[in-house]
Amino acid sequence: MKVLVTGAAGFIGHAVAARLLERGDEVVGVDNHNDYYDPALKEARVARIIGRAGYRHVRMDVADRDAMERLFALHRPARVVHLAAQAGVRHASVDPHAYVSSNLVGFLHVLEGCRNHGAEHLVFASSSSVYGAGRQLPFAEHQGTDHPLSLYAATKKANEVMAHSYAHLYGLPATGLRFFTVYGPWGRPDMSPMLFARAIMGGDPISVFNHGRHTRSFTYIDDIVEGVLRALDHLPTPDAHWDPAAPDPASSPVAPYRLYNIGNGRPVELMRFIQLLESRLGRKAKMEFLPMQPGDMPDTVCDESALEAATGHVPRISIEEGVAGFADWYLGYTASPPVAARQAPRPVNAPDTAPVRAPAFAGPA
Template sequence: MKKVFITGTAGFIGFHLAQHLLKEGFAVHGFDGITDYYDVRLKQRRHQMLLQNAHFKATQAMLEDKNAVDRAIDEFAPDVIVHLAAQAGVRYSLENPRAYLDANVIGTFNVMDAAKRHEVEHLLMASTSSVYGANTEMPFVETEKADTQLTIYAATKKANESMAHAYAHLYDLPTTMFRFFTVYGPWGRPDLALFKFVDTILEGRPIDIYNHGDMYRDFTYVDDLVHGIRLLIDAAPKWLEPSEPIPEGDSISPVAPYRVVNIGNSQKVRLLDFVDVIEAELGIKANRNYMDMQPGDVPATWANADLLQQLTGYKPQTDIRDGIAKFVTWFRDYYGK
């Protein structure tokens, strides 16, 4: 039985990935700090559900605690590590930037160091579409430069990519970084747009729509995302031979077993259209409060997911109407609204 160590299993994406792997017969060890960035009861419930499977065990500790990270990974001795845990949220990084340095830089280094020591088959780590920053050429392609991050959150994620490349080169550590694009779905985070919009509309309060709704996002359904991660587990990058050319469109490093992969739906959706679908699903018209763009926000994200398809044969394709309907069904059931 292959063993996968996942950080962030009480979080939105980590919970779904752990469920996916457990159903497939993997042994999974989760690691999560269960911080109070948002409602800890939601995080605790996710872990309770996972713990109903005999092949899931969990450690509750902070990524910054190197001894705790080392102990958990040493005892489990994983074949693969998927590092998803992070201090998330673009806007919160304006209020508490140090939390991002502690969790996303120091914490990620601790995970990388343990992966190096155990010589795991594959280290996979979450980055974000936010690393593309002020880039305007779309859809975003992994091979283009991404040096204009606009928030500390994005900057820490770009730092993770650079750190990971160095470790892949120095220690022959096969590493894949995946860049997520606006993930949504059941068990989502309360600070994400879909959750906030649904909750606020059902409460009869006005929803805040930034940049007057003239924003575009590549909304990616969570099941599509975790299926992409699952397939990438089996697609560990390898060293290129000195004379071997880089395949067209591949982000593989010429000097390390390292690759960056976008995971997105490859469809640019206008925020106002997203709100229209939510209203239709709820059967309620929202009271819209149009606002200016927030600092650090970008007007659009849009993924080119050709490399994911090239590596795995898979391309995310859940339509926002189907994804939003599933989220609303879960939300109403979970919160009784």
């Protein structure tokens, strides 16, 4: 089938696109290659999939209404995996308008495209950050999410309720995935694994917030991709067992709609993650212990039992295996970065139908 993947130059998006291609699907990938972090890394990711049979890459912004309408009208995807968003909890305090444009306006354009062009299932990225001020661990989908601690989290909460309205009004099957901390090869350079690895190898101090007392449901990219595909293949239906006396906010009695946590249920202390990374990189970290940052959550612990019950998905990669895989990739990538990571990035405002051309060397797989 034909699948539209937004955010296809992103960490999770390019890995999802690659797996869809491997199983024989046709993929249309969309990304605006913005400069929130180094666009050269995005170019290098896309270079790994651009030449594969069945893949077409479109450089455009999901916040561009006319371009999104043309995209859906031209390609009419059977299913959509919407991962494009302005990411980052802390950056929202610097540029809040980017979050409204990408995460709210852009999401509306995806919903409208699905509605008007017959998409049979929309899977979209939410976030564990929606649990906000909640302190009941592990986080489970039946818990309330009415107190986000950042604008980023608020936009993801808004995505969930927007999707429910379209599922109810127009019968659009919609599944939201609340991602917990994802790490692994080709990860985002603004996230802690890449920040830590760069600092350790450069001899620079690591900023360890909350004095290292964070715990996170670190989940390896391969496990995340497997969960996304299983969710994509599992179309939701209205919940026949929905109890009005004890309503479940993660399902609906009137709409084909479902929310799932996706992450590893075995939380890891931040200091343990750093120790494993030090061991694999062969260097000790210099650490600067700092208080909690505004908008951060002290702990995120994932209850993924609902996704397992629905799809059979169980994360299988241990933190030891995952950190080793990430560290080995990082050492290889920085020792011999892809050509795309050494070239000036292409302009973001390239025509919305312009394909990305692969560089001569796509880097480590």
